[in-house]
Amino acid sequence: MKRFIKDNRRLAIGAAAGAVILSALGIGALAARGSRGADTVDRPPAIAGAPSRLGESGIPEYDFTEAPDHIGEKAAVSGVVLKAFTSQSGVTFLDFCKTSKCPFSAVIFKDNAAAFGDMQSYVRPVTLTGVIRSYEGSAEMILDDPGQIE
Incomplete structure (x- = not known):
């Protein structure tokens, strides 16, 4: 019985030491990732509900992939418009993805299209400002004024 207790005690101490070592390695890896700077491509995931950053106007700014988590918020949404498409009914969509399964579109x-001019001029990196809305399971932003696009 004493041997059983002694062996289990060793096992518990070994497991605790292993957890401490793994924890220290994990913290070191996170610190190393963060030390590469803000311009790195593989940035850490955003904390749910926290703005990626505050824009110049003081409103939260999110990457377009984060927009679905911020329905109802007035925010700046950034990304690269890959395609500007105008439907037969005259509605223009600024698409941030190659497929229709994109988490966000503008x-x-x-009625407002004439004020925006050539829609193809928006096929570039942009920051859009407005209210993020939900439409058929995706996030979108309705643009009424060209001033909403930087």
Whole structure:
């Protein structure tokens, strides 16, 4: 019985030491990742509910992939517009993904389209400012004024 207790005690001490070592290695890896600077491509994931950063206007700024987590918020949403598409009904979509399964898009209705000029000029990196809304399971931002696009 004493041997059983002694062996289990050794096992428990070994497990605790292993956990401490693994924890220290994990913290070191996180610190090394953070030391590469803000311009690194593989940035750490955003904390749910926290803005990626505050824009110049003081409103939260998110990457377009984070927009679905911020429905109802007035925010700046950044990304690269890959395609500007105008439907037969005159509604223009600024698409941030190659497929229709994108988590976010921007919408310009026909009544406002003339103010935006050539829609292809927005196929570039942009920051959009407005309210993030939900439409058919995806996030979108309705653009009424060209000033909403930087």
